[in-house]
Amino acid sequence: MLVGKIKDKVAIIGTGVTKFGEIWEKDAEDLLVEAVYEAVKEANVDLKKDVEAVWVGTQYHFTGMSGAIFSDPLKFFGKPVTRVENFCASGMDAIRNAAYAVAAGMYDIVIACGVEKILDYGGRGLPLTGLELHPVFGMPSPPAMFALCANRAFKVWGWTKEDLARVAVKNHYNGARHPKAHFRREITVEAALKAPIIAYPLGLYDCCAMSDGAAAVILTRPEIAKQYVGDNYATIKAIGMAVETLEPWYRPYESFLSFPANVKAAEAAYKEAGVTDPLKDLDFGIVHDCFTITELINYQDMKLCKPGEAASLIREGVTAINGEFPINPDGGLKCFGHPIGATGVRMTVELTRQVLGRAEGLQVKNAEAGFAHNLGGAYTVATVTIIGRP
Amino acid sequence: MLVGKIKDKVAIIGTGVTKFGEIWEKDAEDLLVEAVYEAVKEANVDLKKDVEAVWVGTQYHFTGMSGAIFSDPLKFFGKPVTRVENFCASGMDAIRNAAYAVAAGMYDIVIACGVEKILDYGGRGLPLTGLELHPVFGMPSPPAMFALCANRAFKVWGWTKEDLARVAVKNHYNGARHPKAHFRREITVEAALKAPIIAYPLGLYDCCAMSDGAAAVILTRPEIAKQYVGDNYATIKAIGMAVETLEPWYRPYESFLSFPANVKAAEAAYKEAGVTDPLKDLDFGIVHDCFTITELINYQDMKLCKPGEAASLIREGVTAINGEFPINPDGGLKCFGHPIGATGVRMTVELTRQVLGRAEGLQVKNAEAGFAHNLGGAYTVATVTIIGRP
Structure with a gap:
């Protein structure tokens, strides 16, 4: 049994992240648009023309469901958008799936992002609503x-x-x-x-803390990266x-x-x-x-x-x-707090910016x-x- | 902008599907185990030894969340399991992501599956709980x-x-x-x-109708398929x-x-x-x-x-x-009814079995x-x- 490698097959050419916090004046759509626009600008790509597919990580169904969570606010229609949910690892698993699709040669340029709007709904930690686990014992917080x-x-x-x-x-x-x-x-x-x-x-x-926030990264293959951002890219x-x-x-x-x-x-x-x-x-x-x-x-x-x-x-x-x-x-x-679907993507943004020598903090x-x-x-x-x- | 092809890079070597219906005597875990065991048997693979990663499609959070929806009932621990949610296309999008990972050469053998346990909870169609769409007009059924x-x-x-x-x-x-x-x-x-x-x-x-059910397919690359099932496989x-x-x-x-x-x-x-x-x-x-x-x-x-x-x-x-x-x-x-996450996988099972000349109906x-x-x-x-x- 051999597990393969995507080592150096996938480049990150753009990153975007919103302010994290109690963001009462914006909804999930606003946050996602803000993070994606920042990433698109950094990557010098055109969202509608260049981006071929999207993966979005959200955990709470009240933040948004299906690919529509991305397509509607970004007016990104007619292309594939996958929602990935994997508890607090949702964001990083969205990146993982996006990276495999790029490594498979299916797409040249894709977005992986994550968003969560928690505070409006009072979400706290794991939303196990309706999930009955152990028949007798409860689930600890x-x-x-x-x-x-x-x-x-x-x-x-x-x-x-x-x-x-x-x-x-x-x-x-x-x-x-x-x-x-x-x-x-x-x-x-x-x-x-x-x-x-x-x-x-x-x-x-x-x-x-629980917070609201969104983050996005733009992935491509290294041979394509150069034409958009020169040497300003990192590789997975x-x-x-x-x-x-x-x-x-x-x-x-x-x-x-x-x-x-x-x-x-x-x-x-x-x-x-x-x-x-x-x-x-x-x-x-x-x-x-x-x-x-x-x-x-x-x-x-x-x-x-x-x-x-x-x-x-x-x-x-x-x-x-x-x-x-x-x-x-x-x-x-x-x-930063923990807007669940956004966290893993935000971490990847921070990691990329550190590696490229342009960390914000x-x-x-x-x-x-x-x-x-x-x-x-x-x-x-x-x-x-x-x-x-x- | 070129979208690539996975044509003939991914083979389906095993399929499994439960009876669909009002299945009061089984829960989501039972259904998933039944479908996966059938697929594993058909593919002649060992779940623990051969399968390297899993994608599971479910729409309702009460059916199960995160990769744990698969790992716990199947005792499939220590490996990647991704939950994909994309409304009624959840099952087929789970297969799509699994196929890309195989085509990328990341894994040799993976499972894509879907399950939904709806009737216990009275789920009906789209679960938009908490999702506020248009600020004035309602969402039609x-x-x-x-x-x-x-x-x-x-x-x-x-x-x-x-x-x-x-x-x-x-x-x-x-x-x-x-x-x-x-x-x-x-x-x-x-x-x-x-x-x-x-x-x-x-x-x-x-x-x-709304129904309960589960389905699973086992994916690999064609060059590996033969050693498990001879010529009894289809390709995507x-x-x-x-x-x-x-x-x-x-x-x-x-x-x-x-x-x-x-x-x-x-x-x-x-x-x-x-x-x-x-x-x-x-x-x-x-x-x-x-x-x-x-x-x-x-x-x-x-x-x-x-x-x-x-x-x-x-x-x-x-x-x-x-x-x-x-x-x-x-x-x-x-x-068959429509156990949402299971439907697209069930369709793919039916399609594969038809192509291989062994449809059940x-x-x-x-x-x-x-x-x-x-x-x-x-x-x-x-x-x-x-x-x-x-």
């Missing part, structure tokens, strides 16, 4: 799901609430400097420790993805110290990209920090350190913006290649995208 | 949407309720002979004309897709006599497959007969005849099972190549898949 992991890590590895706070402080330091972030304010370890508890040990600053080195269960807590062997979907998605991506030691082969990363504990576990699952050592990485500043391997230089979900020094990582559901689905210069 | 077309066709072309009834009679004749159909009973023109009106002029027998000649608007009634130029998404999807598919005259180049078709009027308009959009002539085709028996160009030899949505004579067609939303999205022998 997302903070409760990840609190299980934090408590376990405290017990097994001696991590503390201070370690979690350090993640929030780092990400708020970075996000405070990003013009598109939802929360643009630095915080202190003390503030994080004093914040109200959401699900012990996770407090207010350990949890990302790998996209790894894995799905596990929606009810991990009923697996007797669930450790709560690692997310199997993460591990398998990272392994697939590293293999495809030829990465053997991410700390050496890559320059930085963007991880799905829906909760501070998630960021720490992600370090380990992404093989940036051994199990139990993630707290040392944050304590020693390895993942700070000027550290050896910056993580979430944009401020992460902590500062803090620029990682010598950023030639990095990864972005989505984790969705009850640690159910993970996607890892590696992007670098051609 | 699906029968009302298509009644607009029927009334217009009656006025412009002189079609009659008898013409609609003939479609229902033909499809019930075929479906009565298919062991997996929901409704397995012949009807008469008189019975159809006397049936209660749902939305004038559409009566009970002009509308397809083309997949065309187009998305229009979710609110066609607000377009001043909407004719209600043709669905632009149909026309563009058919043109794309015919071009990719090299079909210039479908009546000559293909042997039969499976169209999305959500309503009898839809089947007639589909004939025209698929270029089986000129505008206005579809009623002649049904009157003259051209599309009957022993006619020149049988349409819906399986009984169509009229007899009525076998089309000399069926070497044919098409299957999905239409979804408010005439919003259409997909046309052409399948033939290698």
